[in-house]
Amino acid sequence: MRTIVKGASLVSPDDRLSQQDFTRLADIIQNHCGIRMPPAKRTMVEGRLRKRARALNLPSVHEYCRHIFDDGALDEELVNLIDAITTNKTDFFREEQHFRFLSSSGIQALTQLPHRPGRDRPMKVWSAACSTGAEPYTLAMVFLEWARLQRDFRFEIFATDICTDVLARAKRAVYPEEMARAVSPDLAARYLRRSRNRDDPTIRLVPEVRRSVHFGHLNLMDPSYPMATDMDVIFCRNILIYFDKPTQLSVLKKLCDHLSCGGYLFVGHSETISGLDLPVSAVAPSIFART
Structure with missing residues (x-):
């Protein structure tokens, strides 16, 4: 019997965030703004960087990481990276x-x-x-x-x-x-x-x-x-x-x-x-x- 998962989509290996890239990103984020990125956040980071990659017309998360780490684009991209990663949930009269x-x-x-x-x-x-x-x-x-x-x-x-x-x-x-x-x-x-x-x-x-x-x-x-x-x-x-x-x-x-x-x-x-x-x-x- 074949199992069909509705709404599922295949993600290519290049569109996954490697452990090495996640570790480098986590270090950058913590050093720059103090926010810790434990391993459990890896999937969340991957999803947000996928959106950022599309905004830059890059085909994958892997290419995005190559862009900032290998092509020397980290300095100009850092603000956008922090904006993409940080969570901003709030309401009026919260607490x-x-x-x-x-x-x-x-x-x-x-x-x-x-x-x-x-x-x-x-x-x-x-x-x-x-x-x-x-x-x-x-x-x-x-x-x-x-x-x-x-x-x-x-x-x-x-x-x-x-x-x-x-x-x-x-x-x-x-x-x-x-x-x-x-x-x-x-x-x-x-x-x-x-x-x-x-x-x-x-x-x-x-x-x-x-x-x-x-x-x-x-x-x-x-x-x-x-x-x-x-x-x-x-x-x-x-x-x-x-x-x-x-x-x-x-x-x-x-x-x-x-x-x-x-x-x-x-x-x-x-x-x-x-x-x-x-x-x-x-x-x-x-x-x-x-x-």
């Missing part, structure tokens, strides 16, 4: 407890610090791995709501990422409607505009939200960051899990160097910084204050 903390007590506590952020100077907020922009735009909605109640309140939001493709998408500020499911009806009415095309339902942030966020390219593996050293809120969520412990410590120390005394550091709910020698103390799950 909502963080934003609820800011709204309920965090922003108020910050305004009462001796240096009076939000009053004597704008409160400074940094989304340090912003992906396609849902996180910093969510922060913008939270801070705009606070500013509606405190009319003399000022803030600035900075958003950075290593991936140039997601930064371009973030600046467009157009998203599938399903990404905004967690946005409350009143916030959606104020800050979101839905498309009229119900065959492709999308939302776009209103100009007031878009103007509140300043985007820029930054690699967390860089030895220093071109950011202000008096940030009041830093979000660095769901990226640390891809780093080994030494890289986590290095990145977190640099982030803390940019955090003002009493300022808040937010990490992902699945991430832990316990046991790391950092100048912060826990104030809530995955929320820390600079000591």
Whole structure:
């Protein structure tokens, strides 16, 4: 009896990622942006490089690897390689407890610090791995709501990422409607505009939200960051899990160097910084204050 697998397709050996090429690629990715690529990621990397090969009119993954390793194209291709490999999954109000903390007590506590952020100077907020922009735009909605109640309140939001493709998408500020499911009806009415095309339902942030966020390219593996050293809120969520412990410590120390005394550091709910020698103390799950 012959078995037929529906939807299956044959892939030539040349369109497979060899172990040797995968190892070389994994080393490049970890050295450049700190992200580990364990053997289990090989199939995922192969699939994404297959798409990148087609974009360059190369016939196979093998030819793509030969292009960057043997033809000397790695330097010019590196940004595209990182863009292809990095995963960028995000939604508005993801891990909502963080934003609820800011709204309920965090922003108020910050305004009462001796240096009076939000009053004597704008409160400074940094989304340090912003992906396609849902996180910093969510922060913008939270801070705009606070500013509606405190009319003399000022803030600035900075958003950075290593991936140039997601930064371009973030600046467009157009998203599938399903990404905004967690946005409350009143916030959606104020800050979101839905498309009229119900065959492709999308939302776009209103100009007031878009103007509140300043985007820029930054690699967390860089030895220093071109950011202000008096940030009041830093979000660095769901990226640390891809780093080994030494890289986590290095990145977190640099982030803390940019955090003002009493300022808040937010990490992902699945991430832990316990046991790391950092100048912060826990104030809530995955929320820390600079000591």
